Amino acid sequence: MTVDRDAAWQPLKGVRIVDFSVLLPGPLSTVLLADLGAEVVKIEAPTGDPARHLLPGVFNTLNRNKRGVMLDLKDPANMPRVAELMCWADVVVESFRPGVAQRIGIGVEVARSHNPRIIYCSMSGFGQDGPWRAKPGHDLTYSAAAGAMSHPGSWGQHPARSSLPVGDLVAGMMASNAILAALRERDLTGQSAHLDLSIFEAMFFCAATRHGLDQEVDLTSHLFPGNDLYQTADDKxxxxxxxxxxxxxxxxxxxxxxxxxxxxxxxxxxxxxxxxxxxxxxxxxxxxxxxxxxxxxxxxxxxxxxxxxCLTPAQAASSTHLHARGRVVQQAGQQFVPFPVTVDGHRRPAVSRTCPHLGQDTEAFFSQIQSAQQCADLKV
Known part of the structure; x- marks a missing residue:
């Protein structure tokens, strides 16, 4: 097979993903896979993903390369469409609190009943079991509980939060890694997998990697005088x-x-x-x-x-280096930063479509996919 060295790098072409997740970690995991060629369908309630109004810029960038479907999962009349989605998909991603997906009819057992080869990824704050499973949280509180906020980032200063939601970002990246590993295992064995990924545990992994698990620890052992941020005379x-x-x-x-x-x-x-x-x-x-x-x-x-x-992202985007590396791309008059890798010196992941409007592809998508039974027969 001849490879077009100048074509976009799309190694996941043919992988089909249903994304029920909201806000940041789940949509990040699926946009990384979409950038690499997977076909991702974002499912939203009639009220939409809360990030549409809470974090519109984040929402726009995390939902590029996806089709948008609106589906009221509280309406039993939509269960046949849920069955179609499960049969169509290779991967399902959800980010509800533990137990909610099962309660509304999109849990892992429902998915497997329609598609025994499905990869099902549950992303939550503290995981699907354990005494903290139902606790509420956000990136900051998960990071604090995991030990990631215990050490200062600067010499002589108290610990401070980053402007980046590190836990959400790391968890999304880890989820995409786990999904790819599960797809590889399925290709080899035919085995389905239910992935239980916790944002808290993703940050615990990071904190333990950087600072260790010793009870007696020097809180400045990772700091070096001269390895820091400093204010200049012009307040830069x-x-x-x-x-x-x-x-x-x-x-x-x-x-x-x-x-x-x-x-x-x-x-x-x-x-x-x-x-x-x-x-x-x-x-x-x-x-x-x-x-x-x-x-x-x-x-x-x-x-x-x-x-x-210290630059803003907009300032960094205008640098000659990023221009030379081709890391900022244009699509429909908007700027995006897709998965940052170059293959064989030429091929890169692409942005083929911008973020969908709420439900813009609903009818067109369902008109294209097969009935649940037909799809199930093909997958068995």
Whole structure:
């Protein structure tokens, strides 16, 4: 088979996904798969996914490459359409609280009764069982309970939240990985799978990976003076990555132009810098405040030191590097950032359609898929 090296990379073409999820983690997992060629149908209640009004920008980007179907799952008259969806799908994704999907007639047992090969992914805050299964939560509270908010991100500061909903993002990415693994297993064995993915546990995985599980832990063991964010004279933010000794030494040489006292600390190795972390952090804050961001760029340019200005996503999108890499694409007058990978130097995931209006594909979609029994016969 000849591969068109300039065509979009769509390795999941032919994989069919029904997405009952809302807000961020579930839709993120399915948009990643949609970018890679899977056919994803987003199912929404007549009131729509709450993200349509809570997070319209997020909703727009997470539901590209999907068709939109409106279906009132509280209406028993729509159960035949649910059966059609289950028979049509390779994968179902839902993000209700545990027990809700079963109660409204779209649970895993219903799905398997129509399609014994289906991959069914349940995403929830704390998982499908356990004493916390019914607790409410959001990204911040899952992260706090998982240990991800216990360590400070900057020397001498209290722990602070990120602007990114890290738990939601990580959980969505892990779900897409688990779905791909389950599809591979099904291809080899014919076995269905019910995936139980918890946002809390996704963040626990991250926190344990970064900070370990020892009871007695140094809350600053992951911090390095000089590996932080600093305010410049024009109230912009400079990110410095001075972890290794050779980066620290080169920085001190350059910074001596601003304050020759930096030469006195040039020879401090990583252990010595950490021992003097409070004093060095105060010194660096004062030092960086003495010059504008542009002046620091002029001073550090070509130094082989890790440093960057803190940009907005819009500013980053306009960079020559992202333009050269082709990471921002246009579709119907809108900008999107699809799955960021390049294959064989040429092929990339594509954006073929923008976010659907509520229910815009309902009738067209159901007119195209086969009846539940016909589809079930094909899948057995």
């Amino acid at each position: 933010t400079l990110a410095l990555g001075l972890m290794e000794d050779h980066y620290w030494q080169v920085f001190c040489d350059r910074a001596a132009v601003v304050d020759d006292k930096m030469l006195a600390v040039r020879g401090l190795d990583e252990h010595a810098r950490r021992a003097r972390g409070d004093a060095l952090t105060a010194t660096l804050k004062t030092l960086i405040r003495a010059r504008t961001l542009e002046q620091w760029y002029a001073l550090l340019r070509d130094s082989d030191i890790p440093f960057e200005a």
